[in-house]
Structure formats: structure tokens, C-alpha cells
Amino acid sequence: MRKVVVISGAGLSVESGVQAFRGKEGLWCGHDIAKVATGSTWLANADEIRDFYNARRYEIGRAEPNAAHRLLAGMEGSEEFELLHFTQNVDDLLERAGAAEVVHLHGSIRRLRCEMCGHARDVGHQRIRSALCPVCRTKGLVRPDIVLMGEHAPEYARLRSALRSLGEEDALVVIGTSGNVLSVGEIAKQVPGFKILCDPTPSAAIDPRAFHEVVRLPASEGIPRVLELIHASAGSRFPVGRWATVEEEAESGPVGPVKPGRMASLLSWLFRSPRPADC
Ligand SMILES: [Zn+2]
Numbered sequence: 001m002r003k004v005v006v007i008s009g010a011g012l013s014v015e016s017g018v019q020a021f022r023g024k025e026g027l028w029c030g031h032d033i034a035k036v037a038t039g040s041t042w043l044a045n046a047d048e049i050r051d052f053y054n055a056r057r058y059e060i061g062r063a064e065p066n067a068a069h070r071l072l073a074g075m076e077g078s079e080e081f082e083l084l085h086f087t088q089n090v091d092d093l094l095e096r097a098g099a100a101e102v103v104h105l106h107g108s109i110r111r112l113r114c115e116m117c118g119h120a121r122d123v124g125h126q127r128i129r130s131a132l133c134p135v136c137r138t139k140g141l142v143r144p145d146i147v148l149m150g151e152h153a154p155e156y157a158r159l160r161s162a163l164r165s166l167g168e169e170d171a172l173v174v175i176g177t178s179g180n181v182l183s184v185g186e187i188a189k190q191v192p193g194f195k196i197l198c199d200p201t202p203s204a205a206i207d208p209r210a211f212h213e214v215v216r217l218p219a220s221e222g223i224p225r226v227l228e229l230i231h232a233s234a235g236s237r238f239p240v241g242r243w244a245t246v247e248e249e250a251e252s253g254p255v256g257p258v259k260p261g262r263m264a265s266l267l268s269w270l271f272r273s274p275r276p277a278d279c
Pocket residue numbers: 114115116117118119133134135136137138
């Protein structure tokens with residue numbers, strides 16, 4: 001069966017009122033993003049991190065899944081293709097829309113993990129006041145089970161494996177991500193298959209020429225178009241490097257040339273052998 005790999009990001013949940021994690025000016029509701037999202041300093045900022053993720057959990061608990069979440073959840077049951085969905089979002093809106101097989105590349109805001117014993121638990125949308133681990137009773141080493149900046153992301157191994165498995169008749173769909181964390185534009189250039197970018201806003205970090213189709217619509221309106229495009233491309237072959245042309249946008253838009261350093265880091269990211277920690 002044809003494979004469709006989806007990589008989704010914050011744009012999916014914006015229509016549910018969930019703010020993108022990377023706020024403007026590096027702030028999110030008064031919190032310094034660098035402080036609450038950096039792995040190497042989380043212990044020094046543990047109180048602020050707890051408050052920040054309490055607020056985000058509360059916000060996500062009040063949000064409702066939107067049409068984009070429901071459409072993606074519905075794609076899991078497709079008879080036309082096998083969906084492999086990787087999201088960078090830490091919210092649970094896809095699951096609440098009925099999705100059961102989404103890989104959360106950066107973890108889940110509903111989960112807490114003890115750094116001492118490794119015990120992880122689902123706390124739903126609750127506010128957490130105590131940092132006591134219910135299993136090993138260690139205090140102060142319980143943290144959100146999400147990947148902070150600079151930390152290893154174990155689920156990237158599954159994404160790499162899915163990307164490596166793509167063939168010329170398969171498809172890659174990138175929805176609602178700026179490309180600042182995952183170099184999705186470079187990934188699109190390196191894999192075979194029919195490639196679609198769905199995002200209302202051009203991003204300087206994504207070269208649209210890497211995609212065969214660019215859908216400049218919010219996710220809820222864009223995904224029906226994405227499904228039409230996937231359907232229409234069935235049976236065609238798309239080898240690596242045969243990029244279709246979205247030249248006008250590339251020339252007139254704010255998209256800059258791909259920096260050699262970014263490309264090199266992507267290549268090593270995508271094609272390096274998995275380290276033992278990835279498996
Ligand atoms: Zn523990």
C-alpha cells in the first residue's frame with residue numbers, strides 16, 4: 001500500500017487557539033522561552049518550568065480539536081494509503097480527535113517523568129504542585145516528559161526510519177511547521193515521493209521548491225486539498241530531485257538560499273546510523 005508520511009507542527013493547533021510554542025520576542029505569557037525550554041538548565045529553572053507547563057496544560061485542556069485534527073485522525077483509516085504521522089506538537093488534540101497512531105517527536109505535555117527512576121505518568125491537564133516522584137519518592141527531579149532544546153529526541157529514530165522507507169510512489173506532507181526545529185525543506189529534497197507543503201505562511205527556513213505542491217491555506221482548509229492531491233498523484237513516480245516548480249514564490253517570497261551548513265547538518269541528521277540510544 002502507498003505510504004503517506006505526515007510531519008505536522010504548531011500550525012495544526014493554532015486554529016484551536018493554542019499558541020505556537022515559539023512566541024514572538026522569545027516570550028510566552030511573560031515566560032522567557034529560553035529559560036523554560038532549555039534542557040541543560042531545566043533543574044535551575046524547575047519552578048518556572050513547572051508554572052509554565054502547568055499554564056500550557058491548562059490552556060490545552062480548554063482547547064478543542066479542530067477540523068484539521070479530525071481530518072488527520074480520519075486519515076489513519078484510509079484504504080488508499082498507510083498514514084505515518086509524526087507531530088512536533090506536545091498537545092493531545094490529535095488524540096482527542098480520534099487519532100491513535102501519532103508519534104509525538106517532542107513528547108507529551110500530559111506526561112511527567114522522574115529523572116531519578118525514569119517513571120513516567122500521564123497527569124492529564126492537571127496543575128502539578130508537588131515535584132515528588134510517587135514511585136522512588138525523590139523530590140525535585142520530576143519534569144515534563146518533553147524534549148527540551150538541546151536534548152536528544154528518541155522518536156527521531158522512528159521518523160528517520162519512516163523517511164528511509166519512502167519510495168517514489170509514496171508521499172510526504174508537511175503541515176503547519178516553520179521548519180526551524182526540523183529542517184523539513186531539506187528532508188523533502190532528500191527523499192523520493194510526492195511532496196506537499198501545507199502552510200498559510202511562507203517560512204524563511206523552508207524552501208518551497210523542495211515540494212511538488214504548496215497549499216497556502218490554514219490546516220483545516222488545506223488538508224482537504226492535500227487529500228485531493230494525494231489521490232490525484234496515485235500511481236505516479238517521483239524520484240529524488242524531480243522537484244516541481246513553485247519558482248514564483250521562491251523568487252518573490254522571503255525564502256533565502258539553503259545554507260551549506262544547514263544542508264550538511266541535515267544530511268548527518270537524516271542519514272547517520274542510529275546511535276544505540278535511538279533504538
Ligand atoms: Zn522516581
